[in-house]
Amino acid sequence: MTDFNDLPAHVWPRNAVRQEDGVVTIAGVPLPEIAEEYGTPVFVVDEDDFRSRCQDMARAFGGPENVHYASKAFLTRTIARWVDEEGLSLDVASLNELKIAQAADFPAGRITAHGNNKGADFLRACVQAGVGHVVLDSEQELVLLDCIAAAEQRVQQVMIRVKPGIEAHTHEAIATSHEDQKFGFSLASGSAFRAAEAAVRAPNLELVGLHCHVGSQVFDATGFTMAADRVLALYSRIHRELGVQLPELDLGGGYGIAYTEDEEALDVDEVAHDLLTAVAKTAAELGIDAPTVLVEPGRAIAGPGTVTVYEVGTVKDVTVDEGVTRRYLSVDGGMSDNIRPALYDSRYDARVVSRFTEAPGIPSRLVGSHCESGDILVRDAQFPSDIETGDLMAMAATGAYAYAMSSRYNAFGRPPVIAVRAGKTKLMLRRETVEDILALEA
Amino acid sequence: MTDFNDLPAHVWPRNAVRQEDGVVTIAGVPLPEIAEEYGTPVFVVDEDDFRSRCQDMARAFGGPENVHYASKAFLTRTIARWVDEEGLSLDVASLNELKIAQAADFPAGRITAHGNNKGADFLRACVQAGVGHVVLDSEQELVLLDCIAAAEQRVQQVMIRVKPGIEAHTHEAIATSHEDQKFGFSLASGSAFRAAEAAVRAPNLELVGLHCHVGSQVFDATGFTMAADRVLALYSRIHRELGVQLPELDLGGGYGIAYTEDEEALDVDEVAHDLLTAVAKTAAELGIDAPTVLVEPGRAIAGPGTVTVYEVGTVKDVTVDEGVTRRYLSVDGGMSDNIRPALYDSRYDARVVSRFTEAPGIPSRLVGSHCESGDILVRDAQFPSDIETGDLMAMAATGAYAYAMSSRYNAFGRPPVIAVRAGKTKLMLRRETVEDILALEA
Incomplete structure (x- = not known):
């Protein structure tokens, strides 16, 4: 039985720790601090x-x-x-x-x-x-x-x-x-x-x-x-x-x-x-x-040392066939920053990293913000039912073939990539802006 | 029976024409001229x-x-x-x-x-x-x-x-x-x-x-x-x-x-x-x-008014099961400029646009240059057997969801996008360079 507050060591970065206040740190840096400073979505690399x-x-x-x-x-x-x-x-x-x-x-x-x-x-x-x-x-x-x-x-x-x-x-x-x-x-x-x-x-x-x-x-x-x-x-x-x-x-x-x-x-x-x-x-x-x-x-x-931190936006309960409900959690990235679930049916581990979650799991789907119904990050999950708009969720093991294959679909700018080590952050790649996109225009 | 020199009107841009010398023009502009000026791969949009x-x-x-x-x-x-x-x-x-x-x-x-x-x-x-x-x-x-x-x-x-x-x-x-x-x-x-x-x-x-x-x-x-x-x-x-x-x-x-x-x-x-x-x-x-x-x-x-022009590179005959041969034609783009074949199993029409082809079709596959065996643009084709290194091939109907979902996989820069109209070209988006990629580095 999954404890959603765990961070399975074989999946998450070696220096990922959930603190006593429920906040997840990597190499001593709280992920909410990185989200605050650099915005979301953001890739965090455990150097x-x-x-x-x-x-x-x-x-x-x-x-x-x-x-x-x-x-x-x-x-x-x-x-x-x-x-x-x-x-x-x-x-x-x-x-x-x-x-x-x-x-x-x-x-x-x-x-x-x-x-x-x-x-x-x-x-x-x-x-x-x-x-x-x-x-x-x-x-x-x-x-x-x-x-x-x-x-x-x-x-x-x-x-x-x-x-x-x-x-x-x-x-x-x-x-x-x-x-x-x-x-x-x-x-x-x-x-x-x-x-x-x-x-x-x-x-x-x-x-x-x-x-x-x-x-x-x-x-x-x-x-x-x-x-x-x-x-x-x-x-x-x-x-x-x-x-x-x-x-x-x-x-x-x-x-x-x-x-x-x-x-x-x-x-x-x-x-x-x-x-x-x-x-x-x-x-x-x-x-x-x-x-x-x-x-x-x-x-x-x-692969294993990097997580993608997203902020939860829209939370929607959808009635699926025969009275079963599925909760759709939308985050502020999606298939532009990680095409692997859509391209290869890849599965990922995602957890709330800004606090402890307490509620039992319910059938859930983690989706992105793209204008496409196939924009799914985690297709079949049992996420805690107390996840709310504004929570930060991180998806683990996104260091390989996520940023590398990222697109600007829907004119999304690529997220920044932040390296963390010994309590310090270092900007590796800055966030793309609409100016970067427009810079290619003649 | 396909004539490889045809440009099926319901698939190709409305102003695509194969000239008497075998060269394909769009809106009066020969595609080889665009390739010469802007390099390949290149998107050409029939305005x-x-x-x-x-x-x-x-x-x-x-x-x-x-x-x-x-x-x-x-x-x-x-x-x-x-x-x-x-x-x-x-x-x-x-x-x-x-x-x-x-x-x-x-x-x-x-x-x-x-x-x-x-x-x-x-x-x-x-x-x-x-x-x-x-x-x-x-x-x-x-x-x-x-x-x-x-x-x-x-x-x-x-x-x-x-x-x-x-x-x-x-x-x-x-x-x-x-x-x-x-x-x-x-x-x-x-x-x-x-x-x-x-x-x-x-x-x-x-x-x-x-x-x-x-x-x-x-x-x-x-x-x-x-x-x-x-x-x-x-x-x-x-x-x-x-x-x-x-x-x-x-x-x-x-x-x-x-x-x-x-x-x-x-x-x-x-x-x-x-x-x-x-x-x-x-x-x-x-x-x-x-x-x-x-x-x-x-x-x-x-979608229909745009083609992607590639240059053919490596040509390789591969023996597949039971003595059947398949010709692999590699071009200088791939899943970075068009993820749809890999993502949705989408099929496309590709033809040589720099000259007439004369030979009959043989089992062929059009592949990109990415370091991934799934980097396939046209999985099952019967391309003329006289296609050679240096020929230009264009893939039709690439105006929608190709550039829009393009990536920088393998650090490929995005191709340029050229608009053509009444015999004239206009650069819409310039080619991405390694400097664009490095510009995001802190």
Whole structure:
């Protein structure tokens, strides 16, 4: 039975605490104070939570440089600096993500460039910046990058993205011949080997490893190890036929987090242990050196440490079929600041953070303020019946893919993002205003 | 059998033409010239198409002021000016949408304010601006608006949003007791009548009508007339019990457009005729004056006249199950500039616009450049097999809910929006740059 005053530790930021007066603080800063100063909605990022998850990953995977933070989850200059300070590497998937990293003086050698359609501008910028790795996604790109590197008189280290025919989601992993997606070269058809061969022969490319990605919101090592097994067989063939030992193996992202009380986060240490053990064992069986395993968590680092604070507006009881009532709680944000519930049917944990709630739960729905009936943040909840207009509610685990995918639907300005640490707040991103929107007008 | 060089007139802008050299022009402007000058991706808006659809709606519904353009579909200062010049009314659903309308000097008396959670700031701004109508969505809001109007010494004209228990989508309309949504007051439970009574008695509100909305992508009048019948019964009761004849009836939006060749757009004249005839008949039967019918098209005005022009990048043949091949064509935009395929499984018509294509169609998928396998623009297409890197492809009917819901996912800047008319281009919105993104950093 849910106690609405709890803050489940596996879902909420590590430094989230409900005080004796019922107010929730993060890193010692009361959320109502942040709402008062910066308005609502507002994203609040627990800096130590973010950094501690970088450290957890670094420890589990044998060193911070083996952990590539995936920018797409959430990137700002400040975030890039935190990632740098923690010694992690950084994945970028567009020219602008690279530029933001550069604006933060992120060491280019620890940057890896991704994407199915990078384009000459992006590739040239990568080579000129001296990014550590470019992950090649097509034959065209391989040829183009080799030309660009030649023109820049560089040798660019590259990886090849392969499709291992494994799909992992939550606790299930399946081996499949299904390769119907835009990313990568097929292992099964031999095109991955041919790409590796071409990369090895390309005068201005240096192949250092293969890359694969098995899914998202994965909770155990099975899918990763199944993929590693398949990809390592190609390492063995490359060794045998091309005489090259590839030093690195990038197993991508997908490390799951708990969005709701009934979910459990992936155990990073356990998965890392299982995965590294399996890779070492398979490599030994194949008679090759075990490559260094690289991983690319985004959500697992950025997700859990951030909450979105909303103010409750309209409270409305709606009679649904057969005399059942549902309470609609409207808040002052919605699908513009978090499209995931609408896009992926994602579930979230939301709680009142400005005071204790005392009443029992009733069937409720948390909705946004957009002019669209699908603008739903939490579809089926049992919220306390004493929630009122003016209460502050926070939605947990909104650090990844919420701000990053945010829109200006209904001309809503993006909320500000506030970092908190040791009792202090720091503005990371200011609120967008109508002036920002009008600034694009000719 | 599709001819890929056709531009189906019911899907493409009214002034789209494929020239003898194979290049597609809109309003006489070759799309490759726009791509050359402004880069890709780029939205191109056929101004005369937009205006002509305003005029079609105005003619069908008995006057431009009865037609409320729904800002949420796509709003800029320029669009607000076009809507104003055509004499239409304007719906806004947020404070910022109101501010954009004001920045375009849109006459406040022709503005209607919507939303399930308007908030005191928005309501006060509406009253101060002198907006024509506020559509009330909850009891709380009714009380709040009455207070605000009193403080501002105004009487605010209002409508009441009701849930008629009708759902219409495409060609089906159903009567339902299902009222499980955030908007409006229930007709069935009597709460709509009580709200009307409260509005009539509120000293600073003047009730002028009821509002309802039955769905989206509706293609015939059935759902609208079913809803009108139910709502008019309440007009009759309000007349009988409160002694008030309400002069207006707002039947909302939902007018369907054709996104693909096999779809047919709603016939505006036919639907308007059926709807107005039905309202007149029902009003006569009920012994009340027939109210003026207001409608709120957004998509039907803004949608069909705009295309998004992309450049083809990576071309990749992927072996899918059992030896079948699918060609993946990557373009330089994606789910950031059009979330609808991912969010709603929306289908679109895309064609090469820089030249004729000659080859037969093969199973193809049009994908974006985002670091996400779900970043798909056209899932199942038969595109000509001679499409190559560097070709320009345009996706039609992207004027509504594409730019409006666009994000900066992967730090992509929003594309520019270019208006074309009589052989001339005009920059409506410039491209977003990484500087725009970084401008929010503290």
